[in-house]
Amino acid sequence: MEDEYSDQIAALLAPPSSQSIQEYYNSLKEAGKCDGLNVRDNGKHGKAVFASREFKEGELILKDQMLVGAQHSSNKVDCLVCSYCFRFIGSVEAQIGRRLYLQSLGIYGEKECEKEHPIHSTNDKMERDLPPKEMIESLLNGDLSLPFTNRFELPEAVPCPGGCEEEQYCSQSCADADWETYHSLLCTSSSNKQSSVLLKFIEHANETNDIFIVAAKAIAFTMLRYRKLKKSQAKDKGKGLLGKMDNTSFSLLLEAWKPISMGFKRRWWECISLPDDVDPTEEVEFRTEIRDLASTSLELLKDAIFDAECAPLFSLDVYGSIIGMFELNNLDLVVASPIEDYFIYIDELADKEKEEALTITRTFLDALGDDYSVSCQGTAFFPIQSCMNHSCCPNAKAFKRDEDIDGHAIILASHPISIGEEVTLSYIDEDVPYDKRQAMLADYGFTCTCPRCLEDCPN
Numbered sequence: 215m216e217d218e219y220s221d222q223i224a225a226l227l228a229p230p231s232s233q234s235i236q237e238y239y240n241s242l243k244e245a246g247k248c249d250g251l252n253v254r255d256n257g258k259h260g261k262a263v264f265a266s267r268e269f270k271e272g273e274l275i276l277k278d279q280m281l282v283g284a285q286h287s288s289n290k291v292d293c294l295v296c297s298y299c300f301r302f303i304g305s306v307e308a309q310i311g312r313r314l315y316l317q318s319l320g321i322y323g324e325k326e327c328e329k330e331h332p333i334h335s336t337n338d339k340m341e342r343d344l345p346p347k348e349m350i351e352s353l354l355n356g357d358l359s360l361p362f363t364n365r366f367e368l369p370e371a372v373p374c375p376g377g378c379e380e381e382q383y384c385s386q387s388c389a390d391a392d393w394e395t396y397h398s399l400l401c402t403s404s405s406n407k408q409s410s411v412l413l414k415f416i417e418h419a420n421e422t423n424d425i426f427i428v429a430a431k432a433i434a435f436t437m438l439r440y441r442k443l444k445k446s447q448a449k450d451k452g453k454g455l456l457g458k459m460d461n462t463s464f465s466l467l468l469e470a471w472k473p474i475s476m477g478f479k480r481r482w483w484e485c486i487s488l489p490d491d492v493d494p495t496e497e498v499e500f501r502t503e504i505r506d507l508a509s510t511s512l513e514l515l516k517d518a519i520f521d522a523e524c525a526p527l528f529s530l531d532v533y534g535s536i537i538g539m540f541e542l543n544n545l546d547l548v549v550a551s552p553i554e555d556y557f558i559y560i561d562e563l564a565d566k567e568k569e570e571a572l573t574i575t576r577t578f579l580d581a582l583g584d585d586y587s588v589s590c591q592g593t594a595f596f597p598i599q600s601c602m603n604h605s606c607c608p609n610a611k612a613f614k615r616d617e618d619i620d621g622h623a624i625i626l627a628s629h630p631i632s633i634g635e636e637v638t639l640s641y642i643d644e645d646v647p648y649d650k651r652q653a654m655l656a657d658y659g660f661t662c663t664c665p666r667c668l669e670d671c672p673n
């Protein structure tokens with residue numbers, strides 16, 4: 215594969231030209247996706263985002279819709295969200311009932327160790343008493359209503375159009391968009407002939423690293439765009455569909471790949487930082503292991519969705535570079551939990567109302583323990599946010615407001631920003647000393663030379 219398609223693989227992985235960067239980001243601007251911003255090379259660190267108008271401190275700079283993303287597998291236990299826009303779905307009762315039901319089966323999500331829990335702090339999960347089974351079932355099937363949940367209404371869950379039970383949506387439009395963009399190739403419904411091989415791929419990702427699922431979505435996204443482009447070209451030319459990969463179909467594949475081509479990339483096994491528990495003398499073995507893991511995952515994905523017309527997409531270099539792109543660019547997918555808001559609301563009620571509400575809700579809060587507040591978490595790639603460079607004295611920050619109830623990346627001005635100024639974020643906790651900052655940024659492959667670092671630099 216790598217030898218047979220070496221030219222095409224090199225073309226897919228070549229950094230985009232300035233002209234194609236301009237064209238692509240201008241098209242996003244024309245579509246209203248980045249008003250007040252321009253993306254261009256800053257002459258030092260590759261692509262960068264510049265303000266084309268002034269922004270006041272605290273003002274919204276960008277609401278960026280993800281290109282591709284997925285909820286962490288372990289987080290699916292804690293939060294039932296729309297598989298396309300990541301809004302919480304169902305009802306407060308169903309969310310709580312589902313979580314307690316899974317807990318009763320001994321299935322737990324991942325604990326958010328570092329989060330502060332304003333209204334609850336219990337001991338270990340295993341020691342919690344669960345409400346009776348019938349009570350959990352009544353929450354799940356809608357027979358039991360909790361007080362004041364009408365103030366926290368969630369969209370009803372819409373099933374996957376293909377019939378799998380893995381994905382649910384907040385609306386038919388999200389269900390259709392997911393199907394057209396990624397899921398029609400990755401659906402594990404029994405009506406899909408490839409479901410058993412797809413399940414093997416997913417099982418491997420869940421056991422090793424769920425970043426493979428996001429990479430599979432990036433490949434499915436490109437293949438489906440390619441098929442759409444090919445169809446419309448065939449219609450325009452009034453001739454039959456092209457059968458195999460030739461120059462024309464490769465230029466369509468390059469066009470389909472364009473949104474992903476814009477992301478800064480390096481191969482995953484080359485850019486992943488060495489974990490603390492790996493001895494530096496074993497670095498070569500570690501990187502080989504990571505490459506082998508990606509290779510196994512790719513073979514499983516190929517068994518499930520390989521298409522000869524898109525063959526270069528299935529090379530290990532391309533797969534590794536897509537995963538590396540998530541590693542180097544990702545802003546975590548985070549959506550705050552309405553269940554947390556609900557329990558905080560109950561906690562803040564006036565004395566008598568609170569006492570009455572607590573007679574019903576306390577059992578559930580105790581059973582959930584600290585997990586009542588777990589947010590939806592995952593990995594995502596955002597087309598414009600991913601062009602923002604780092605500074606240890608940034609002028610912007612990623613910050614979700616109360617109204618941001620889905621998976622968009624939200625970027626706010628943390629200082630006033632003037633026209634023509636570069637918009638920067640901090641990739642790290644910038645409140646630490648110079649040496650520590652540089653050590654953390656080494657994981658991103660650069661030494662920071664922002665004004666603060668130049669001042670703090672000992673030499």
Ligand SMILES: C[S@@+](CC[C@H](N)C(=O)[O-])C[C@H]1O[C@@H](n2cnc3c(N)ncnc32)[C@H](O)[C@@H]1O
Binds near residue numbers: 543662
């Ligand atoms: C999220 S991307 C930012 C956009 C990137 N400049 C591009 O061309 O796509 C992160 C990468 O940009 C580069 N970068 C970001 N901030 C930088 C800085 N302050 N100094 C040097 N390189 C930086 C590094 O290569 C980093 O891994």
